[in-house]
Amino acid sequence: MQKIVETDIAIVGGGISGLWLLNRLRQLGYSTILLESATLGGGQTNKSQGIIHGGMKYALQGKLTSASQSISDMPTVWKACLAGHGEIDLHHVPVLSEHQYLWSTGKLAGKLTGFFANVALQGRVAELKPNAYPDVFKDPQFKGLVYSLDEMAVDVNVLVRELVKPHQDVIFKIGALSEDSLHLDETGRLIALEVQTASGEAIQIKTQKTIFTAGAGNEMVLKKLNSKTVAMQRRPLHMVVVKSDFSYPVFAHCFGMGATPRITITTHIAADGKTVWYLGGQIAEEGVKLDSPSQIAIAKKELTALFPWLDFSASHFASFMIDRAESAQPGGKRPDSSEFKEIENMIVAWPTKLALAPKLADDILACLQKTATKKGMCDIRALRAFPMPAFAKPIWDELL
Numbered sequence: 001m002q003k004i005v006e007t008d009i010a011i012v013g014g015g016i017s018g019l020w021l022l023n024r025l026r027q028l029g030y031s032t033i034l035l036e037s038a039t040l041g042g043g044q045t046n047k048s049q050g051i052i053h054g055g056m057k058y059a060l061q062g063k064l065t066s067a068s069q070s071i072s073d074m075p076t077v078w079k080a081c082l083a084g085h086g087e088i089d090l091h092h093v094p095v096l097s098e099h100q101y102l103w104s105t106g107k108l109a110g111k112l113t114g115f116f117a118n119v120a121l122q123g124r125v126a127e128l129k130p131n132a133y134p135d136v137f138k139d140p141q142f143k144g145l146v147y148s149l150d151e152m153a154v155d156v157n158v159l160v161r162e163l164v165k166p167h168q169d170v171i172f173k174i175g176a177l178s179e180d181s182l183h184l185d186e187t188g189r190l191i192a193l194e195v196q197t198a199s200g201e202a203i204q205i206k207t208q209k210t211i212f213t214a215g216a217g218n219e220m221v222l223k224k225l226n227s228k229t230v231a232m233q234r235r236p237l238h239m240v241v242v243k244s245d246f247s248y249p250v251f252a253h254c255f256g257m258g259a260t261p262r263i264t265i266t267t268h269i270a271a272d273g274k275t276v277w278y279l280g281g282q283i284a285e286e287g288v289k290l291d292s293p294s295q296i297a298i299a300k301k302e303l304t305a306l307f308p309w310l311d312f313s314a315s316h317f318a319s320f321m322i323d324r325a326e327s328a329q330p331g332g333k334r335p336d337s338s339e340f341k342e343i344e345n346m347i348v349a350w351p352t353k354l355a356l357a358p359k360l361a362d363d364i365l366a367c368l369q370k371t372a373t374k375k376g377m378c379d380i381r382a383l384r385a386f387p388m389p390a391f392a393k394p395i396w397d398e399l400l
């Protein structure tokens with residue numbers, strides 16, 4: 001006889017969005033399981049720079065866009081969680097930097113001042129006196145300006161572990177799901193999700209709602225559902241990691257001429273204790289057509305131009321490509337906020353930003369309440385044959 005699992009909700013995908021949602025749903029009493037086919041956090045989540053954006057990065061053209069408005073509450077939500085009195089207790093998660101900084105090169109300092117003169121932006125940024133600059137900008141060769149933004153950076157690898165910690169009993173490593181794993185009835189409703197044990201035994205998972213937070217893996221689901229109402233887009237990045245012997249922590253966007261920062265740097269400590277600078281921003285967007293040696297050459301040139309007082313000749317560089325997976329937008333633009341779509345008894349969701357995971361969870365919870373999802377179905381004994389997935393390694397420790 002085929003084994004059946006019953007649970008109120010199954011989440012597919014163990015990145016930030018699935019894990020945040022798992023915490024919220026279980027707090028509210030929904031019996032919930034999470035299925036992951038690879039490693040926890042190993043999709044986009046552990047490639048993220050961990051910046052809890054408040055939207056300033058999106059306001060670089062001098063006005064608050066709808067993208068920056070929708071994300072502006074997120075630092076407050078996260079701060080409460082990180083202080084231990086928010087919707088999820090994250091007080092063990094290290095805050096790597098209380099602020100993300102914004103700096104200009106000497107040439108653009110005037111433009112930056114003009115930018116912050118915009119009334120709408122005042123109060124969200126603070127111009128720093130040189131003695132308050134982060135150490136890396138205290139060199140006499142630095143001729144620009146530095147502002148501090150109300151955006152912190154968190155340790156994403158610890159974050160993933162903390163979100164998993166209370167829920168290890170309901171997180172299972174399954175084989176990769178395929179379109180055949182989704183059993184639909186003739187109206188397109190999901191009857192069961194089929195997973196197989198290592199010995200090839202099929203198990204049917206029956207739920208009231210199945211929520212796909214599988215990042216780029218959501219594409220397979222949309223294909224199976226043949227949905228006309230929602231599609232996914234990928235926006236690639238070519239990120240660079242740099243490991244050096246010097247230990248300047250830098251959490252900063254460099255103000256360039258465009259709408260995206262010229263470069264965004266966050267700092268992390270590798271397993272060998274050395275300092276890693278992780279480079280995103282315009283350099284990562286424009287580098288997607290380059291191979292790794294060419295992207296690394298550009299990164300070296302850019303760092304040397306921006307920090308002429310530092311010597312990168314002994315630093316180790318690596319680069320990798322990664323797609324941001326999001327709900328499709330006209331012209332492939334960045335979505336303004338997190339997005340989800342309810343299709344029959346399924347939900348397909350993308351947070352768009354790590355910072356927006358709490359908003360995405362709130363929106364999905366509101367949707368479940370509207371559709372009167374009940375609490376109480378629970379028989380997950382057949383899943384005990386599945387182990388818990390491993391945690392993904394920090395990307396710099398994988399590459400360097």
Ligand SMILES: Cc1cc2nc3c(=O)[nH]c(=O)nc-3n(C[C@H](O)[C@H](O)[C@H](O)COP(=O)(O)OP(=O)(O)OC[C@H]3O[C@@H](n4cnc5c(N)ncnc54)[C@H](O)[C@@H]3O)c2cc1C
Binds near residue numbers: 014044213216353
């Ligand atoms: C380079 C980079 C830097 C970023 N920096 C920031 C930042 O600083 N701040 C910020 O707010 N946002 C940032 N983002 C965006 C943020 O990382 C993503 O929006 C967020 O991590 C997406 O989380 P997710 O849980 O939806 O997807 P993912 O993290 O991709 O997780 C999806 C999970 O689903 C699993 N999966 C896939 N298919 C299946 C399947 N068939 N069955 C079971 N499991 C499956 C995957 O293995 C993976 O673990 C960044 C993104 C990138 C790429």
